[in-house]
Amino acid sequence: MEGLDSLKISEEKKKYIVELLNPVLEEMVAEAIHKMPKDPIPFMLEWLENKRVVEEDKDLTVDEKDTLAKENQSLQAEIESMKGHLSEVVNMANNESGTHGDDEEEEDDDDDEPPPDFERPMQTKARQSVSAEAYGAWNQKADFVAPVHDKTPEQRARIAKSLEPSFLFSALDSEEMDTVALAFKERTVEADQLVIEQGDDGECMFLIEEGAVECLIKKDGEERVVKACGAGDVFGELALLYNCPRAASVRSTARTTLWELDRETFNRIVKDAAQKKRDTYTEFLKKVPLFANMDSYEMMTIADALKVEVYEGSGNIIIQQGDQGDKFFIVLEGECEARKAFVAGQEPQKVMAHNVGDYFGELALIKNDSRAASVFTAAPTCKVLSMDRRTFKRLCGPIEDILRREARRYDPPERVT
Structure with a gap:
């Protein structure tokens, strides 16, 4: 980049500008010049959001892309009607x-x-x-x-x-x-x-x-x-x-x-129950650190999408190690525990406890991989909030970076020899 050498910044930052920042800016500016929007700021914000969606789509499987395309088509009418x-x-x-x-x-x-x-x-x-x-x-x-x-x-x-x-x-x-x-x-x-x-x-x-x-x-x-x-x-x-x-x-x-x-x-009946559900789950999500930096609209949208699953009795299986992941879970009431077999044929060992406000099941959705561990109920009554894969991908973009960073909590502890 011309004039970059004259800037008093580290080589690491110069590399960041040249390899990551500059290509995006050049592409965005070229598109803005081509379209010449009356107000460039909303145009650029929308362009960046579309760019982010395209990059996220690269992580989706072919089946997920096909499913999302059909869902987007069916939702287009609702999006248009909601304007205004x-x-x-x-x-x-x-x-x-x-x-x-x-x-x-x-x-x-x-x-x-x-x-x-x-x-x-x-x-x-x-x-x-x-x-x-x-x-x-x-x-x-x-x-x-x-x-x-x-x-x-x-x-x-x-x-x-x-x-x-x-x-x-x-x-x-x-x-x-x-x-x-x-x-x-x-x-x-x-x-x-x-x-x-x-x-x-x-x-x-x-x-x-x-x-x-x-x-x-x-x-x-x-x-x-x-x-x-x-x-x-x-x-x-x-x-x-x-x-x-x-x-x-x-x-x-x-x-x-x-x-x-x-x-x-x-x-x-219907509207009152939906509003009560939204209020209840939104207040609950406010207490979950994972969602602390979300705005009210994002939190309410997630609250609307959550479904409650009730398990009676301890030892009921919620997710099975090796299965394809299709849901994300948050513990609403009770306690769950994760168990993992590190070697095929080995008896699963308890590796983590999930209490109220804790979440699990996100790794398989983020990595498009099978379940890394099984999760069982560990209380007489256990209630979890669940969100399906498509909804998780659509709504949890703002916290996906946090989820990826926090994934290290699943790393096994170093063995003492």
Whole structure:
């Protein structure tokens, strides 16, 4: 680098500049000059983030890349629809938080105007009832009885199984899940029928029993398909979760059987449970040193993704040495112990104890390797929070360097001869 020799810095730092820093800066500046963004700072921040993602992708296996690509495609519609949602919620809070009259309970559906462009903050006037649901000081959880629509045990089981992967429904206990399953109402639509229209109020969400639908977003007068959904998929929940108009239209592409859940049941049971789960796990994560430097948003995102696993009795196996790693764990309650066989056929030896707030299972995910040790429960009741491989890769980037550095805690102690 021209002029580098004149700088009064160490040879190590000069080497760092030449071999690591300069290539990245040159590539970024060249791209900025090519694109000539009006504001270069956000452009460069985004470029660096994309660069980091590309470098991380090099560590992924072919199967993981394929899985992530499919997941990204299915999430793209939600990403686009979320642009402006936060601004809309803030506007609703600012405009309506001071209003607490009884007339807020009255519906005023005519006040809504469909947003002209979902990539810009919505200009719709929120219904007073929606504002009251989210912000009214009077809004205390009153006695609520969810509707009941008879179903066979098999139908209830299928509904519960389809809802489990969603962070919203993963917070429900078995009794709440059964209540929600019974509250779903069956609805059948023929092919090419509009189920949801972009810009409308969200009064319900849907679970597909069988059939297929496509999600469409209208932009600049043109409608394009952004997502396809099939049996077991959920749609329409965003408008209920964020108290905003429908972000996309949904049309059936075949004769489709749907399960429909009303707004009030969603708010009273599902949304409340999800918020309680988020608050509980976020407070817990704040006490875990690993997450100490994460901001609130990152911590809440991880809290939403965590699932609790309960093990009754000591000696239950959680992970098995030699298995392919697919989860990361944090001890929520009780105690676990790691055991390792250093030689094939050897009886596993205890190598580490994991107490509340400790984590394990990350090595196999970071190194794309098999489990280096087995972990067993070591208490009458043990609860662990788990996160699957894909979610771990997506959310734990900010702490992966810490995890790699702390991996030395697994190194065996030096033997005394």
